[in-house]
Amino acid sequence: MKLRPGQQIASTVDGTRLIVVRAPAEEVALTCGGVEMVDAKQAPAPSGVPADDAREGTQLGKRYAAEALGIELLCTKPGEGTVAANGTPLVLQGAKPLPASD
Numbered sequence: 001m002k003l004r005p006g007q008q009i010a011s012t013v014d015g016t017r018l019i020v021v022r023a024p025a026e027e028v029a030l031t032c033g034g035v036e037m038v039d040a041k042q043a044p045a046p047s048g049v050p051a052d053d054a055r056e057g058t059q060l061g062k063r064y065a066a067e068a069l070g071i072e073l074l075c076t077k078p079g080e081g082t083v084a085a086n087g088t089p090l091v092l093q094g095a096k097p098l099p100a101s102d
Contacts, residue, residue, distance in 0.1 A: 001037070002027050003071070010043035011035070016058050016079030022065075022072035032058075033081025046079075056082045056089065064090035 003009075003023035010017045011032035017040055030037045058064070058075045065072040066085050073083065073090065083090045 001030055003030070008040035008076070009037045009073075010040040011037055011079055011081055012044060012047055014046050014048075014079035014081050015077050016075070016081055016083065017077035018058070018064070018073040018075055018083065020071075021063065021074050022070060024070040028069060028071060028085050029087070031084045031087075032079065034084075035081075037083075058083055059092070063093040065093050066090050 001009075003020045005020055005023055007020045007023075008017060009020065009030065013033035013035045016032050016037075018037075057080045058078050060075055060078045062075050063072055064075065064083050066088060069085055069088075071085055071090070072093070
């Protein structure tokens with residue numbers, strides 16, 4: 001799937017919905033629960049098919065990224081499936097430290 005910043009994508013397995021914050025130049029196979037994700041405008045109702053074995057799930061308002069691919073996604077609706085790009089699970093981004101206010 002060719003991603004672009006601002007694009008909304010959805011899982012067909014569970015309720016996961018994401019917004020693309022940063023997109024790589026090349027196409028990426030983006031999956032949730034082991035099943036290919038689709039554009040949110042074309043998303044059918046979740047199938048309820050069991051997610052992958054890892055079951056890390058997604059958390060509302062959290063960012064998921066893969067620095068090596070140059071991809072960053074923001075979760076707008078949580079779900080049970082693990083989000084992966086090209087077969088590699090995306091890492092939950094931690095909070096960025098605030099600058100010191102001495």
